[in-house]
Amino acid sequence: MVEAKKEDAAPKRSSTTTGNLVAHFYMYENLQPGKTYRLRVAGVSTIGQGKWSATTFSTTTLATPPAKPDAPQVHDIGLFGMRLEWVAPDEHGSSIASYKVRNNFDNTEHALSANEVTLVLRDLNPGECYTFQLCAANQQGWGPWSEESDDAWTLTSIPEVPDPPVVAASSVDWVDLHVPRPFANGAPVVGFLMQYREISMVEKATWGGDQTYPAVEVNMNE
Secondary structure, three states, X not given: OEEEOOOOOEEEEEEEEEOOEEEEEEEEEOOOOOOEEOEEEOOEEOOEEOOXXXXXXXXXXXXXXXXXXXXXXXXXXXXXXEEEEOOOOOOOOOOOOEEEEEEOOOOEEEEEEOOOOEEEEOOOOOOOEEXXXXXXXXXXXXXXXXXXXXXXXXXXXXXXXXXXXXXXXXXXXXXXXXXXXXXXXXXXXXXXXXEEOOOOOOOOOOOEEEEEEEOOOOOOOO
């Protein structure tokens, strides 16, 4: 019997005969990369197990790129941004040197140092769905990408203040206005509310005459 200090190790074996001695050769599999082990052996006969041998000298498996990390977690969602956090994956025998975070909305990537386990994103679009992935690198190279994070929707809000309407034409009892569409903040602009105020040298009139109009796109070049 051969025993390693780590569990889930599966030996392979072969043997050769030299004189009256039989030398057995075992290959342990499913060990972890970049880990240090000692091994020992005990003989097993038809009536039971013998005593354990002294251990081998310490031996270290080769390092590989980092393990696949868990998906980043999303916090503090706002209109234009959010904050990501993650846990470092198993480094597989070589210290993690850097991270990459992929924004799957537009496939942009953010490079971060090994000490950074959080990322604040700004300049996102309101009312959009975002997912993210993470991978880590060490001296052996880049590890695999994580699974996608849970869907994260940025918030929505009322439209921003529009630019002033432009008078295109007027007649006896109407005024033709060109109205620029304001930034929607994630919720589509479906219409406009308009008011007027009569200008008088005598007194300052109040705003009124509310009229609503659907938001219809007009090609100004036609």
